[in-house]
Amino acid sequence: xxxxxxxxxxxxxxxxxxxxxxxxxxxxxxxxxxxxxxxxxxxxxxxxxxxxxxxxxxxxxxxxxxxxxxxxxxxxxxxxxxxxxxxxxxxxxxxxxxxxxxxxxxxxxxxxxxxxxxxxxxxxxxxxxxxxxxxxxxxxxxxxxxxxxxxxxxxxxxxxxxxxxxxxxxxxxxxxxxxxxxxxxxxxxxxx
Numbered sequence: 001x002x003x004x005x006x007x008x009x010x011x012x013x014x015x016x017x018x019x020x021x022x023x024x025x026x027x028x029x030x031x032x033x034x035x036x037x038x039x040x041x042x043x044x045x046x047x048x049x050x051x052x053x054x055x056x057x058x059x060x061x062x063x064x065x066x067x068x069x070x071x072x073x074x075x076x077x078x079x080x081x082x083x084x085x086x087x088x089x090x091x092x093x094x095x096x097x098x099x100x101x102x103x104x105x106x107x108x109x110x111x112x113x114x115x116x117x118x119x120x121x122x123x124x125x126x127x128x129x130x131x132x133x134x135x136x137x138x139x140x141x142x143x144x145x146x147x148x149x150x151x152x153x154x155x156x157x158x159x160x161x162x163x164x165x166x167x168x169x170x171x172x173x174x175x176x177x178x179x180x181x182x183x184x185x186x187x188x189x190x191x192x
Contacts, residue, residue: 031067032156033102033140033185038114038192041107042066058123060187066106070142070156076101079139081162086175093145094160099138100130108190117189118159120182121151126159128180136161136169140185154183 031044034055042064049056076097084091103110110116114130128138141158142148149155163169163177170177 029069029071032070033068033073033188035066035068035103035106035108035188035190036060036062036064037188037190038109039064039066039107039190040109054121055187058119060119060189068102068105070148072105073097073102073140073142073157076105078142079137081137081139081141081160081165083160083162083164083177084174086178089174091164094139094141094143094158096139096142096157099133099140099159102140103188103190106190109192110190111192115191117191118180118182118185119187119189121184121186124182126180126182128159132180136166138181151184157185158183159185159188 034044044065044067046063046065047055047061052060055061073096078095079098080093080095082091082093099116103116108114110130112129112131112134116128116130116133117125118128119125132138138159138161141160142156144154144158149158158181160178160181160183163172163174
């Protein structure tokens with residue numbers, strides 16, 4: 001009996017656990033989004049000078065944080081928006097959880113006067129009041145036109161809203177609508 005037949009027979013007999021068993025829930029993928037500042041339920045420790053090299057280069061530091069991997073964000077209820085994007089002046093479908101829900105999951109202590117500093121991997125940062133995040137229904141987009149967004153493009157995460165549905169923004173030229181929407185989002189600082 002060859003090895004393949006032997007393993008198949010043993011698995012069929014129940015002597016070997018199934019090889020298709022999902023990874024334990026305690027295993028997580030790499031962190032794609034780190035939330036720091038005024039948060040109540042961190043899931044990771046303080047800034048690490050070795051592990052957090054990009055954050056160090058951007059002069060960040062924190063004593064606690066909440067991190068999300070792709071699976072955690074994808075498991076949250078998703079919202080779909082279809083804004084016209086400046087890159088080709090055409091509507092595109094973006095989906096992902098509401099930014100307010102992401103912050104709530106991180107235990108963020110926010111009120112309407114709170115500010116968020118949304119930071120992209122290239123160091124671009126936008127300060128956005130929590131009242132605007134709620135009113136304009138910002139999402140943390142994980143998908144563009146039905147596919148996960150890649151690093152090196154607009155992703156893997158993008159803080160964005162449907163500017164076409166916000167009258168004061170829809171009246172602006174498309175190139176002026178998304179200055180407070182960093183793509184390649186990786187860090188949010190909650191300033192209570």
